[in-house]
Amino acid sequence: MTNKPPTLRDYARRVQRAMAWLAAHPGREPRLEELAAAAAFSPCHFHRIYRLLAGETPAETVARQRLSLAAAALLKSRTPVAAVAKAAGYGSVAAFTRAFRAQFGLPPAAYRLQGGISPVRPIRSNPEETRMFDVTIRPSPAMRLAVLPHQGPYDTIAARFDELGALAAGHALETEETRWIGLYWDDPQTVPAAELRSAAGFSLPEGAQPPAPATLTDVPAMTVAALRFKGPYAELEAAYTWLYREWLPQSGREPADHPAMEHYLNDCRALPPAEWVTDILLPLK
Template sequence: MAVRDRTGRDYAARIARAMTLVTARADDPPGLEELAATAAFSPFHFHRVYRAIAGETPAETAARARLQGAAIALLKGGETVAVVARRAGYGSQAAFTRAFRAAYGLPPAAYRARGGLGFPMRSDSDKESTMFEVTIRSTTPLHLAAIRHTGPYDRIGEAFGRLQAWAAGRGLMGPGTRAVALYHDDPRSVPAAQLRADAGLTVGPEVPGEGEVTLLDVPGFARVASLVFKGPYAELERAYDWMYRSWLPGSGEEPADAPVMEEYLNDCRMLPPAEWLTEILVPLRE
């Protein structure tokens, strides 16, 4: 193995350790000295290496994780905005409101009242009016480098962060790389700590697995139900609810014996949450 290849892989593994620490403590971000020590880099150079491999700064990684968790809490919980702000690690509700508005385009209270960005405002008597376009199409086989994620689905971003660092250190990230997740359990039927998912990136057949990164072959399907959702990942569960409650029973279709998939069609690090595109793919029986 060339020295350059070994160095790239070593850098990626060390930055992945720092990314894990950042996301695990997003509400109380570790300082430069602790992050640099975790990654075994000099503090003088840590931020540059992190940004080169992760595509964003540690502060941006932490902020995105904090605000995504806050968005989920605003939609699902009954806690006041002040409590959500405090749990997200903000020193004041005003600071939280500024950060949330800058990222999501709405202040937290308005986001909660509207029911999110990906859904139109509606009255309680109009709950079934939300509609999405579902198309039935085929898919081609995928060869993935994957990391198994066990735990709440909304934290799969941690696995994707480590996987992207692994791929970047090997020169595997390119414009044609696809990010795909497979979800094996129903989050309302299985305890959150036991949920299983795979975070995956498409790679060539010559790429070996290593450590926690395994190789996963996903077959092509002759028929899948496809729904493209535009908006924050925090709101995806409601798209699933609509698909399984309204579309699937009335479609005459039946899901196949295969996990549901998501493909992330753009880079959440480069765009605001309102612009994130996720394709939900439910394999169907032929």
Template sequence: MPAPPTLLDYDRRIARAIAWLAANPGQSPSLEVLAAAAAFSPCHFHRIYRAMTGETPAATLARQRLQRAAGELLGTARPMARVARRAGFGSVAAFTRAFRAAHGLPPAAYRRRGGIGRPLQECPMQESTMFDVTIEVMPPLRLAAIRHTGPYADIAPTFDRLASWARARGLLEGPRRVFGLYHDDPDSVPPARLRADACVTIGPDVVVEGEARLLELPAFEAATVVFQGPYAELGKVYDWLYGTWLPGSGREPADQPPMDEALNNPRQHPPSAWLTRVIIPLRPA
């Protein structure tokens, strides 16, 4: 059954508020500003936003800011004060408190350690960390996708818009799989031109419209690794798979983008408990 037109209209309007938060990560918007972006009355906006997204605007903003900050801590040498300022915090002290509460340690220690994530399973009898690679056949996937253009570390708002799109159509009530597809090599393509897709599986009867588009992937064989930790640290899994595992595996990557799958809900768990399956499509052996 198609979603009611009013619900679809609400989704489009809430998506504008999410887009405003993504475009202004350093600002702390007032209720009136966000309500105006979504064309809702301020006295109703918070209730509608929470019903449509599953969290408050403040929670969305905090999660997006800290996820972006974690990526900058690991991927750049920017001074802590600048990372804090770009993440929208008025001081390093405020940034440190928020980061410690979410990640379990202060940002300086997080940067020194190179992150807090770990493979869910490590290969035994190895002196250095190695990831446990599983070769599996991925089933055919019918996906609703929303395109993200820009640094991969900034894709969180696109997944937030996807969740709102899917919730408005009743697609989150049953079991669904959520994927990110990454079309470009971040070491060879300028960050502003990187292309990715935030995707959710859908049934054969779902009509894809609005800002989403339909992607259909046939079954394929893949090398997979399950990683536990912040999404900002997934780059080291991809680097290891492409730089270490693939050259020694006797396998070649297929001509389709790598992807990862969120195995739990980042809104319900701290970053240290986020589970992600990294997926590298392979050519037939």
């Protein structure tokens, strides 16, 4: 594998710092000078370098993250749409509605009322209306992951993946075989949001080391129950509920002592949320 020049690897670490700044200031409209200072770049060149390593502009990163958080807020809370719009950085409900519809295909109120793009209903309430999933029991290979830990609501882990993406690009670590993996230790229905533990990761090529500040995590080979989900990440929790409440008790299997994982199969920056594909991986004994 060809190593990237040291300067580009340094650029990746600095862009990662700018992304971390964005994550630490979710309610603020970022100014070019602040982001450039966080990355120690001249404002004249920051945008070009950021786009080179992130695959999108800072404004696109912010909009994608905020709209995903808005989708989660619409599904998981009763916060008024106007307050969700304000938290997402929009000056009016009309502007928020236009942006949300363009991204998710539905206006915010309809998205909430419908329960998402592809809502999951409890099987016991009305079996004919239940969205069923294909679950496959299969081996999962051992992986060496470069990870960034995350503590807090699972819906905010996207920022860690964005940082990892910049680091992977700057160190020439992403290949056609790269797997982007999320690790999730806790149940968001029982653990306070601020205490939820997770990690964003990507699989390392053989012999490669994780780029700082990412660290190495070894995931052993195991058997998993794999549920394929197509749709926004904000809607994954309903699929987890179905997997644990409906599939697992009827399967005759028991979960192993390892966190649940998510394998993200396509690029959320290049596709609308309705096309995002995720494998939920439940480790089994």
